[in-house]
Amino acid sequence: MIEAITDSGERREMTINMGPQHPSTHGVLRLELVLDGEVVKHVKPHIGYLHRCFEKYAEQMDDYAKVIPYTDRMDYVSAMNQEHGYVLAVERMLELEVPERVEYIRVIMAELQRIASHLLGIGAFGLDLGAFTPFLYLFIEREKILDIFEKASGARLLYNYMAVAGLMRDVHPEFKDEVADFVKTFRPKIKELDDLLSYNKIFVRRTANIGVLPVKVALNYAASGPVLRGSGFKWDLRKNDPYSIYDRFDFDIPVGSGEMGSLGDCWDRYIVRVKEMEQSLRIIEQALDGMPDEGDVMAAIPKRIRPKEGELYVRTESPRGELGYYIVSDKSASPFRVKARAPSFVHLSMLPAISKGALIADIVAIVGSIDIVLGEVDR
Amino acid sequence: MVEAFKNSWITFKSIFIGMGITIRHFFGKSVTLQYPDERPVLPNNARAKLYVNIDDCIGCNLCARACPVNCIYIDTVPSTSDVDLGKTSTGNPKRFWLTRFDIDMAKCMYCDLCVHPCPTNCIYMVSEYEYSEFNRTNLIYHFSNLEPAMVAEVKEKAANEAAEKQRQREEMMRKKAEEAKMKQIEAKKQAEEKNDGEKGSEPSKKENGDS
Amino acid sequence: MTQYLLNINPIAILVHAAIPLTIILVYALVAIWAERKVAGFIQDRLGPMRVGGWHGWAQSIADLLKLIQKEDIIPADSSRFLFKFAPFMMFAASYAAFAVIPFSSSYIGSNINIGVFYLLAVTSVLTLSIIMAGWASNNKWSLLGGMRSAAQLVSYEVPTIATVLTVIVVTGSLNLMTITEMQSGNDILGFLPNWLIFQNPFLLVAFVIFFISILAESHRVPFDLPESESELVAGYQTEYSGMRWAMFMLAEYADMLLLSLLGATLFFGGWNSPFGEFMSGPFWSFFWFMLKGLLLVFVMMWIRWTLPRYRVDQLMYICWSILIPLSFINLVLVALWEVIF
Known part of the structure; x- marks a missing residue:
């Protein structure tokens, strides 16, 4: 540290560690920046500060169901989606039939969770750019979703709500009304967000043309989710490879259009998330209409889970992108191998490619716009 | 120049729109809950703390086996024939003394997996959430009443x-x-008696004797 | 010179020094509390509520007590003297500038003829102390913060001075007391007070430029780059803790008040009552003056809790490509207006 500052003339570059204790690295990400003045010459992400051996734990468990609480802890911002992917994978292994009502509740929960996750992602993105207030406005809305989750599952963040071929508990009787109420009150808030942040000129100037990710690069890096859609590529697993009952719903896939700057910049990735929340609301409304009122959500849960020998990969659309579970079974009660394909990890690896020549402030914006959750990156 | 003015105007406009929203919130109602004075009402099924109704426990160990983090410790002693431990409220006969039923709430991850396998529904989550302690060992709850x-x-x-x-x-x-x-x-005797006259069965006799 | 020094009454000096100091200290405590309350209300929260009873009014005092008790950490590889000295120098710079602020119709620290000039000159020392703090900390984030701050303050001094010049063109005086006295009376359109902002449409433009510039000079959002917490951790304050950090905070809030009061003096009639003779007099004039200053401070807080921040190159762009040309054009227009009308 001393030499860089006191070095005279010769060396123009300065190496600086952004994180792991930095306010805007979304957890414990460490970025090694090589700076020329404020211009970033080189970025090197260092990960692993939040490694909790998810995959090893999964192998150690003597029951497939015991892995579900650990999937929650991977991406703790969108726990429902993580569970959804895992239980779908195990169900497909066992070739189980899932009751109708369970499917509907799962979809509603997953979409609510998607909104909650995007709210956090958007809010934290604004926070990175200095807009403190929208973050808290969005948190008020997120709290409402968490309240619904708490009433249904009993927990606020790590739900362990979905079970193989069922749910851990039935939803509370007022569930439908509460969700419908939330959908109704949430729509105007998106408008408010647009006014306060999305189309704020300062915000636009901070995000447009920054961290441009061309479609080709995005595809080469196997980007997915809002990051890929922000680059203008229409790809959503809910439509392109429908799982659960997503083929029954009518919704659009918002893609980035380069409205404010060039295609695939930070603003595009941001606005895709905002528009996705609206689409999630649409799905929730349709699911509420279609959801059967009667039905035992716990009836189909198998007592013992012993899948046939084999392996499979099931992918779902988590709020961050393609979340895949690759499970190998050796016929015993515990999974032989569980590999999670975490979108955040994939997206983080793009960071050096899209942040060359940016300023320090842009690095913050880019990290915020790809919306990583370090729990999922490190697992 | 004109472009710059136009941009400045748009910037000003968006700033004023934003400030209008924030000032509306400034005079709006707050959502804060003044925690120690007013407490949040948790739903009945909130998962905040594990509780065991020890009278109903039959010591079957299913919850301990379901726990992913092994935070439930159960030791049982079979009851002697002279004592009748009675039945649980669900009608299951109790056959074990529960000499130890400890739950380490510091380890518990509130996953709810122990609740479902219980045959007598005696372990469940309650919505009491204010139980922090200065010493971690105080978070080990002893439910056995012996x-x-x-x-x-x-x-x-x-x-x-x-x-x-x-x-x-x-x-x-x-x-x-x-x-x-x-x-x-x-x-043997019978065989001997039987085989008194015969000598052909000598080896089989030997085998019998060995075993 | 010796004769001059002998004529000085030490008690008078102490009183003159103590009055602005008291105002600053009380203001800083109130403003830090108010900032948190404003932030809280804007964000649908309540802000501090528990210390002292009514709406947590004693929160800043409690914070101050906590900061005094904290360990004074000085990084091993820092330049110790500069590191220790920088916060006090920063506060001294803003404090010294209060000498020429006319707090009331009957009180001004020093009624000198070059008041505005003195104020702008003394506040330039702020830049120096920030660079000092950033450099002496021997921390890369601090260094970046210090450099940003230097660039920002030096740049934004130009539009500030250019807009202050427009006022001086109109009033023809550098003495803040004289400038204020010229704005008394309610003649414009029959009821509006004779404040400079109402006198001349170009002065309104001047005020907008001035306000943007003072936002940048006092490091407020959207121009809070030197200490932008999400980029530079805390900028030049990164290595500071305890009382030294509190001095930075104090200086920052004092600077905010100073520039707001300057704005109130130059454009909003200083201590003049908006109702002419009604509610005037030494006490009321102090009241009106502080009210105007604090209103500007409130607007600064309001802006802070609404907007994201600019990037460093955009900040420079706004200054050099928009504000500076505009302020000089405006200066010429104001002068023309004065010649014609």
Whole structure:
């Protein structure tokens, strides 16, 4: 540290560690920046500060169901989606039939969770750019979703709500009304967000043309989710490879259009998330209409889970992108191998490619716009 | 120049729109809950703390086995024949003394997996959430209601009975073995009597004797 | 010179020094509390509520007590003297500038003829102390913060001075007391007070430029780059803790008040009552003056809790490509207006 500052003339570059204790690295990400003045010459992400051996734990468990609480802890911002992917994978292994009502509740929960996750992602993105207030406005809305989750599952963040071929508990009787109420009150808030942040000129100037990710690069890096859609590529697993009952719903896939700057910049990735929340609301409304009122959500849960020998990969659309579970079974009660394909990890690896020549402030914006959750990156 | 003015105007406009929103919130109602004065009402099924209704526990160990983090510790001692532990409220007969039923809430991850397998619904989550402690060991909750003396007594009794049973079993085994021997001897005798005249069965006799 | 020094009454000096100091200290405590309350209300929260009873009014005092008790950490590889000295120098710079602020119709620290000039000159020392703090900390984030701050303050001094010049063109005086006295009376359109902002449409433009510039000079959002917490951790304050950090905070709030009061003096009639003779007099004039200053401070807080921040190159762009040309054009227009009308 001393030499860089006191070095005279010769060396123009300065190496600086952004994180792991930095306010805007979304957890414990460490970025090694090589700076020329404020211009970033080189970025090197260092990960692993939040490694909790998810995959090893999964192998150690003597029951497939015991892995579900650990999937929650991977991406703790969108726990429902993580569970959804895992239980779908195990169900497909066992070739189980899932009751109708369970499917509907799962979809509603997953979409609510998607909104909650995007709210956090958007809010934290604004926070990175200095807009403190929208973050808290969005948190008020997120709290409402968490309240619904708490009433249904009993927990606020790590739900362990979905079970193989069922749910851990039935939803509370007022569930439908509460969700419908939330959908109704949430729509105007998106408008408010647009006014306060999305189309704020300062915000636009901070995000447009920054961290441009061309479609080709995005595809080469196997980007997915809002990051890929922000680059203008229409790809959503809910439509392109429908799982659960997503083929029954009518919704659009918002893609980035380069409205404010060039295609695939930070603003595009941001606005895709905002528009996705609206689409999630649409799905929730349709699911509420279609959801059967009667039905035992716990009836189909198998007592013992012993899948046939084999392996499979099931992918779902988590709020961050393609979340895949690759499970190998050796016929015993515990999974032989569980590999999670975490979108955040994939997206983080793009960071050096899209942040060359940016300023320090842009690095913050880019990290915020790809919306990583370090729990999922490190697992 | 014109472009710059236009941009400045748009910037100003968006700033004023934003400020209009924030000032509306400034005079709006706050959502804060003044925590120690007003407490949030958790739903009935909130998962905040594990509780065991020890009277209903039959010591089946299913919850401990379901726990992914192994935070439930159960030790059981089989009850002796002279004591009837009664039945649980669900009608299951109790057959074990629960000498230890500890839950380490510092380890618990509130996953709810222990609740479902319980045959008597005696372990469940309650919505009490204010139980922080300065010492981590205080977070180990002891649910077993047996006094240490009682535990020792029960253990001794059980050990005695087990020993008794063991003895009885051994006795029985011995008796059985004896009987078997007797039978063998008798069979031998009979065979000998039978084979008095014949000499062809000599090797088979030897085999019998060895076993 | 010796004769001059002998004529000074030490008690008078102490009183003159103590009055602005008291105002600053009380203001800083109130403003830090108010900032948190404003932030809280804007964000649908309540802000501090528990210390002292009514709406947590004693929160800043409690914070101050906590900061005094904290360990004074000085990084091993820092330049110790500069590191220790920088916060005090920063506060001294803003404090010294209060000498020429006319707090009331009957009180001004020093009624000198070059008041505005003195104020702008003394506040330039702020830049120096920030660079000092950033450099002496021997921390890369601090260094970046210090450099940003230097660039920002030096740049934004130009539009500030250019807009202050427009006022001076109109009033023809550098003495803040004289400038204020010229704005008394309610003649415009029959009822509006004779404040400079109402006198001349170009002065309104000048005020907007001035306000943007003072936002940047006092490091407020959207121009809070030197200490932008999400980029530079805490900028030049990164290595500071305890009382030294509190001095930075104090200086920052004092600077905010100073520039707001300057704005109130130059454009909003200083201590003049908006109702002419009604509610005037030494006490009321102090009241009106502080009210105007604090209103500007409130607007600064309001902006802070609404907007994201600019990037460093955009900040420079706004200054050099928009504000500076505009302020000089405006200066010429104001002068023309004065010649014609």
